[in-house]
Amino acid sequence: EVQLVESGGGLVKPGGSLRLSCAASGFTFSSYSMNWVRQAPGKGLEWVSSISSSSSYIYYADSVKGRFTISRDNAKNSLYLQMNSLRAEDTAVYYCARGGYIYDILTGYYLEAGYFDYWGQGTLVTVSS
Amino acid sequence: EIVMTQSPATLSVSPGERATLSCRASQSVSSNLAWYQQKPGQAPRLLIYGASTRATGIPARFSGSGSGTEFTLTISSLQSEDFAVYYCQQYNNWPNSFGQGTKLEIK
Numbered sequence: 001e002v003q004l005v006e007s008g009g010g011l012v013k014p015g016g017s018l019r020l021s022c023a024a025s026g027f028t029f030s031s032y033s034m035n036w037v038r039q040a041p042g043k044g045l046e047w048v049s050s051i052s053s054s055s056s057y058i059y060y061a062d063s064v065k066g067r068f069t070i071s072r073d074n075a076k077n078s079l080y081l082q083m084n085s086l087r088a089e090d091t092a093v094y095y096c097a098r099g100g101y102i103y104d105i106l107t108g109y110y111l112e113a114g115y116f117d118y119w120g121q122g123t124l125v126t127v128s129s
Numbered sequence: 130e131i132v133m134t135q136s137p138a139t140l141s142v143s144p145g146e147r148a149t150l151s152c153r154a155s156q157s158v159s160s161n162l163a164w165y166q167q168k169p170g171q172a173p174r175l176l177i178y179g180a181s182t183r184a185t186g187i188p189a190r191f192s193g194s195g196s197g198t199e200f201t202l203t204i205s206s207l208q209s210e211d212f213a214v215y216y217c218q219q220y221n222n223w224p225n226s227f228g229q230g231t232k233l234e235i236k
Contacts, residue, residue, distance in 0.1 A: 045218075047227065100178055115163035116165075
């Protein structure tokens, strides 16, 4: 059974830092891209960052670029999000999500795709003085 | 950035009836479109990817269609557990982007 368990959330002051972790189990972690998606209270979903299976490709939303850093440790089956210079608008539940695959009929290979097939239960980050 | 627009914002439907939810992209996303269901206090769940492929374990009453800029999620006969918020997401271009959601409520 695929399991994703986030940790590290909490209350932090504006300008502060926090590091989120996501522990993965039930699948070959090193074969999948991983992602962070957040949801502000009462609002919709916002993609935050993605990292490919080998860490070769990393992407960030403009809203967090330069402040957040995504990383992974395939030996520990873990995903991380280092969040610096936090702002009130970063307050949200942060979800860890596994990336899906699509089948490329031209090459016959499965390619990492940008949809999210399994999600953790989320960890709440509150930025407030 | 591609903007995803869902309609309606709220849809009221009776159990057993059909629900049709729409999602429009500001530019073509080919078939790189996913649908998610989210219930209160829960994480989102993947329903559909590739615009029309059901995810593992998703009942056949859920179906997706469309390509390019216009997409539809259809729930053929609503069950009580289907009342939730539904989001579409394009993954054709970076950054990924979600629609604002459609709340499906009991009529």
